[in-house]
Amino acid sequence: MELIKKARGGDQRSIARIISYAENETPEAAEVLQKLYAFTGMAHIVGITGPPGSGKSTLTDKLVKEYRKQGKTVAVLAVDPTSPYSGGAILGDRVRMSDLTLDPGVYIRSMGTRGRLGGLSKGTASAVKILDACGFNYIFIETVGVGQSEVDIVKNADTTIVVTVPGLGDDIQAIKAGILEIGDIFIVNKADRDGTDRLLMELKMMLDLNPDKAAWIPPILQTVATQNKGITELADTIIQHGDFLRQSGQLIRQRRERLETEIFDLIINRITQQIIRKQNEDGTFEQELQRVMDKEIDPYTLVDKMLKKIFK
Numbered sequence: 001m002e003l004i005k006k007a008r009g010g011d012q013r014s015i016a017r018i019i020s021y022a023e024n025e026t027p028e029a030a031e032v033l034q035k036l037y038a039f040t041g042m043a044h045i046v047g048i049t050g051p052p053g054s055g056k057s058t059l060t061d062k063l064v065k066e067y068r069k070q071g072k073t074v075a076v077l078a079v080d081p082t083s084p085y086s087g088g089a090i091l092g093d094r095v096r097m098s099d100l101t102l103d104p105g106v107y108i109r110s111m112g113t114r115g116r117l118g119g120l121s122k123g124t125a126s127a128v129k130i131l132d133a134c135g136f137n138y139i140f141i142e143t144v145g146v147g148q149s150e151v152d153i154v155k156n157a158d159t160t161i162v163v164t165v166p167g168l169g170d171d172i173q174a175i176k177a178g179i180l181e182i183g184d185i186f187i188v189n190k191a192d193r194d195g196t197d198r199l200l201m202e203l204k205m206m207l208d209l210n211p212d213k214a215a216w217i218p219p220i221l222q223t224v225a226t227q228n229k230g231i232t233e234l235a236d237t238i239i240q241h242g243d244f245l246r247q248s249g250q251l252i253r254q255r256r257e258r259l260e261t262e263i264f265d266l267i268i269n270r271i272t273q274q275i276i277r278k279q280n281e282d283g284t285f286e287q288e289l290q291r292v293m294d295k296e297i298d299p300y301t302l303v304d305k306m307l308k309k310i311f312k
Helices: 002-008 012-024 027-039 056-069 124-133 150-155 177-182 196-208 231-248 250-282 285-293 299-310
Strands: 044-049 074-080 106-112 138-142 159-164 185-188 220-222
Touching: 002 012, 002 027, 002 124, 012 027, 012 106, 012 124, 027 124, 044 056, 044 150, 044 231, 056 074, 056 138, 056 231, 074 124, 106 124, 124 138, 159 177, 159 231, 185 196, 185 231, 196 220, 220 231, 231 250, 250 299, 285 299
Parallel strands: 044 138, 044 159, 074 106, 074 138, 159 185, 185 220
Antiparallel strands: none
């Protein structure tokens, strides 16, 4: 397929077109993803999450530039809130990272959540595979910034970075327990502000209570992204975590778990589509729904009936 050939050759228009196929779940999406799958598994996938206003976009921008200095190619998937009118991303990170868009070694894509919880877009996992297959060394996923529900990032990233910032009131409440548990690297950004020492201490205390990261002790780094302070150390720490994952065998375990989850998600999606198609074919769903409304049958009986049409 010519489109795949162009995308793997670095043509950004072709990459954008394939990601749009996946995001919109068009008929072409499955075929393209099937052909690209054999080329995946080489990129280091980095998730960046944290509360709104913590400076995730600026931090991502500086990290991309640091890796470009090292000759690495980088893709950024910036997940933003969705417009209720167009369905697109409200805050386009192409604007925030405009000076990177002319670099042929950088690809930036804003993706709307489209009402999906968990901090990511529905098409994020597919977009990651596409960018991986297109040869990018690093893929950054920046979540929407909605707080404690953003644990979906751990299902997509090899390394998860949690960004926080002093001065958000009760600082540690800005990062809920679920987020603390998924972090591989913790960042106190805007570390030139008052309250940095307190936040560092609280983070350390919380992490000391978490026994699940025995093999890799999540470091807590300080950055001032706007001044490029601490960025080189952060970039090096990401590389160190990648080395740890490979040497310990954890990378394979993580990706196997991710693959298992993805396969079951695909199965559920296919079954749902089949059920909807069957109901549209015979046109009985509205009648059955009314029977449930009238208390003639219950929802569980209707579900069993619908499933029997698929699994005869």
